[in-house]
Amino acid sequence: MDERAPDGRVVTEAADAAAQRIDAALIEEALRGRLDGFNQLVLRHQDHLFALVYRLVPDRDAAADAVQEAFFSAYRNLAAFRGGSVRSWLGRIAVNAALDLQRARRRRPSQPYPEFEDESWQPPAEVDVEPETKALAAERSKALARALERLPSEQRNCIVLFDVEGYDYAEIARIMRVEVGTVKSRIHRGRLALRNALAGDRELFRG
Secondary structure: OOOOOOOOHHHHHHHHHHHHHHHHHHHHHHHOOOHHHHHHHHHHHHHHHHHHHHHHOOOHHHHHHHHHHHHHHHHHOHHHOOOOOHHHHHHHHHHHHHHHHHHHHHHOOOOOOOOOOOOOOOOOOOOOOOHHHHHHHHHHHHHHHHHHHHOOHHHHHHHHHHHHOOOOHHHHHHHHOOOHHHHHHHHHHHHHHHHHHOHHHHHHHOO
């Protein structure tokens, strides 16, 4: 039987299903008190969660702290997991940790954004990618990071969750504790602001 659809979706779906089965088994291990099961979950998902949180809170140390807190929270609430995607469940916990950090920073104003020169938070590029392609991707990433930095945190959060992480409007509304209409409005206004912020880097995104 051919496992590959013309667009590769069958293979991707099979891989996702296999990953979910592994995650579910590790959750069961952790629920039985076997800490190694949870440690394996951490190893499997820490890079993704760090990249997600770093987009919301572009500070490496703060993002690392938020991810650590997210895993602590997940471990304390393992019994609350009701099935489905462990990756999405952990993602929601990590997003909430990032939002808590944002709220704390609004209460204690500080400079939360470093220079976007450090790319070590990003997933590694494929080894067979051309150097020019790698360089272009890095420049695009820096430009987007700078543009996102200029957005109000409410707009940035909604855009990252919708356009990058793939959450739907209702999920974002629950996470942000706002109405769906508010989420749509923030995404719309944020995209317009991003377009303006990226006007000087338009050549990077051609082709």
